[in-house]
Amino acid sequence: MNDRNTPPQRAADAHHSIERRPTEGQPVEGRLRALRPQPLRLDAQALIAQAQAQAQVQDTMGAGNPSPAGAEQAVSPERAPQPPSHRASGGWSLLAVGVSGFAAGVLLTMWVLWPADPPQLTAAVPSPPMEVQESGGEATEVQEPGLEATEVPQRPGVATDAVSPRPAADILGVWKTDSPTVLAAGGVREQRPASFSNPRRDGHRPAASLALRGASQEPAQSSDRIRVGNLDGELLNELLFGL
Amino acid sequence: MIDASLVQRLIDTHGAALQLFARQWCTAPEDAVQEAFVELLRQPSGPDDPLAWLYTVVRRRAMNIARAEQRRRRYQREAALERSPWFVPDESEPLSAEAYQTALQRLPSSQREIVVLRIWGNRTFAQIALTVELPLSTVHRHYRAALRALESVLSTPPSLSSANRSEEP
Numbered sequence: 001m002n003d004r005n006t007p008p009q010r011a012a013d014a015h016h017s018i019e020r021r022p023t024e025g026q027p028v029e030g031r032l033r034a035l036r037p038q039p040l041r042l043d044a045q046a047l048i049a050q051a052q053a054q055a056q057v058q059d060t061m062g063a064g065n066p067s068p069a070g071a072e073q074a075v076s077p078e079r080a081p082q083p084p085s086h087r088a089s090g091g092w093s094l095l096a097v098g099v100s101g102f103a104a105g106v107l108l109t110m111w112v113l114w115p116a117d118p119p120q121l122t123a124a125v126p127s128p129p130m131e132v133q134e135s136g137g138e139a140t141e142v143q144e145p146g147l148e149a150t151e152v153p154q155r156p157g158v159a160t161d162a163v164s165p166r167p168a169a170d171i172l173g174v175w176k177t178d179s180p181t182v183l184a185a186g187g188v189r190e191q192r193p194a195s196f197s198n199p200r201r202d203g204h205r206p207a208a209s210l211a212l213r214g215a216s217q218e219p220a221q222s223s224d225r226i227r228v229g230n231l232d233g234e235l236l237n238e239l240l241f242g243l
Numbered sequence: 244m245i246d247a248s249l250v251q252r253l254i255d256t257h258g259a260a261l262q263l264f265a266r267q268w269c270t271a272p273e274d275a276v277q278e279a280f281v282e283l284l285r286q287p288s289g290p291d292d293p294l295a296w297l298y299t300v301v302r303r304r305a306m307n308i309a310r311a312e313q314r315r316r317r318y319q320r321e322a323a324l325e326r327s328p329w330f331v332p333d334e335s336e337p338l339s340a341e342a343y344q345t346a347l348q349r350l351p352s353s354q355r356e357i358v359v360l361r362i363w364g365n366r367t368f369a370q371i372a373l374t375v376e377l378p379l380s381t382v383h384r385h386y387r388a389a390l391r392a393l394e395s396v397l398s399t400p401p402s403l404s405s406a407n408r409s410e411e412p
Binding site: 027028029031032033034035036037038039040041042044045047048050051054055 | 390
């Protein structure tokens with residue numbers, strides 16, 4: 001086997017070839033070599049005394065004899081082993097990661113162990129019939145089978161809002177006196193102004209359309225007199241249109 | 244343990260080169276060399292190659308001193324560099340030692356330290372590569388480039404060289 005083809009031998013050949021390259025022949029190199037640098041004025045005895053003094057100072061401070069690793073660290077502090085970066089930046093980031101991971105674990109456990117179908121509370125409390133249909137100009141209520149009209153529980157804030165139109169109308173200023181009748185949840189008919197109609201309770205129909213339909217279907221019953229504040233509708237028409 | 248005779252021999256033989264090597268970074272090269280020798284004496288067991296160890300430690304010490312010197316103003320450092328001669332004046336040389344020092348100072352520090360280690364430290368390229376922590380081929384390339392630059396600068400007449408120097412900011 002030829003040893004000159006092995007990688008170490010090739011590296012050694014390259015090293016020797018670099019060392020033998022003809023830089024020696026350059027005249028400037030010879031001129032530079034002729035220069036003598038300024039001598040160093042140091043005394044070996046003084047250096048030894050200084051080294052001993054430093055060692056004594058370290059002994060009195062309790063450091064003891066420096067280990068080779070410690071000596072290397074003193075010589076080259078940039079090569080000293082550095083603590084991990086997460087210690088240098090404080091433990092807050094690590095603490096935040098731990099707490100958020102714990103919280104995520106708790107939430108995941110709750111999501112897995114929690115019953116998928118919680119008990120249906122709506123079976124015990126029947127929902128009140130809210131659907132309103134109109135047939136022949138009168139609003140009728142579609143009741144659920146098996147439930148009497150008087151047994152329908154009243155939802156707070158919805159069924160018992162027997163709003164008197166007068167005070168609110170004084171505030172708002174405009175309302176229709178003869179608005180279509182709607183059924184309250186308790187089965188009691190009451191007059192409710194269209195401006196106070198609930199779109200969701202009225203079958204998602206706008207209050208204005210409900211009022212206009214009721215006005216067109218009941219021409220004889222409703223006077224359609226519009227009041228603006230304390231003004232009568234006819235007086236208003238006279239003022240506005242000169243009728 | 245390093246004895247006093249070995250230290251004195253190292254100072255006499257390589258002290259000047261070590262001081263010139265430290266001078267490439269700091270204005271107090273004596274301090275860097277002295278600290279390196281003290282550290283060498285405090286080593287419980289001497290290094291295998293005390294001279295290579297000294298060059299490495301002198302380089303790091305000089306860099307540390309240079310970092311401390313950066314707090315000073317720039318013109319103070321340049322003035323100190325101008326005042327301290329690097330070489331012993333030689334009357335037989337056509338060019339003055341100051342001209343060589345000026346030519347060396349114009350080199351990049353990466354090239355200049357290699358030239359100092361090679362010419363006045365008598366280090367091989369492999370040893371220089373270990374000291375400056377560069378690949379061997381890079382060290383050789385820097386050295387050749389430095390010699391070409393020095394040749395071009397030192398071949399020009401001193402008057403022209405000084406004129407070019409005065410034009411620099």
